[in-house]
Amino acid sequence: MVLGLAFVAAGPLISLSTAPLAAAHDPECDTMMPVGDQLEASFDQVEPEGVTPPGVGNQIIDAKRPLDELSSQPAVDLRNWSDILASKLNHDGRYAQQGPDELWLAADLGAARSHLLAARRYCIWGDHFG
Numbered sequence: 001m002v003l004g005l006a007f008v009a010a011g012p013l014i015s016l017s018t019a020p021l022a023a024a025h026d027p028e029c030d031t032m033m034p035v036g037d038q039l040e041a042s043f044d045q046v047e048p049e050g051v052t053p054p055g056v057g058n059q060i061i062d063a064k065r066p067l068d069e070l071s072s073q074p075a076v077d078l079r080n081w082s083d084i085l086a087s088k089l090n091h092d093g094r095y096a097q098q099g100p101d102e103l104w105l106a107a108d109l110g111a112a113r114s115h116l117l118a119a120r121r122y123c124i125w126g127d128h129f130g
Contacts, residue, residue, distance in 0.1 A: 028070045029123035038063035048106035057089030074119035081112040
C-alpha cells in the first residue's frame, strides 16, 4: 500500500521531468509574425482561377521586404515563395514554367501558404527545422 502511494505521488513529478523544454525565442519571430499577417492578407486576395485584383503582387513584395534581413530557414523559405508568387502575379517571367498559368499560380500560392504556416509553427511552438 505504501509503495503504491509512493508511485501515485511521484507520478506528476516524473511527468514534469520528462516534459519537453520550452524552445528559446528566436528574435526573428518578432519580424516574421507581423510580416506573416500582412502576407496572409495579400495571399487571401489571390484568385488562381479568377481575377486577382491589380497590385497584389506588389503588396506581397512590399510585405515580404522585412524578411530580406532575416536568415532563419522559415524566414528564407517564406521570402522565397512569396517572391515566386509575386513574380507570377506581376508576370515578370523570372519563374516561368510550362503549362497553364492557373495551375502554377495555385501551386505557388499553396507553397507560399505552406511556408507561412511553417514560419508560424516555428515561432509559436518552437518547431525548429532540422
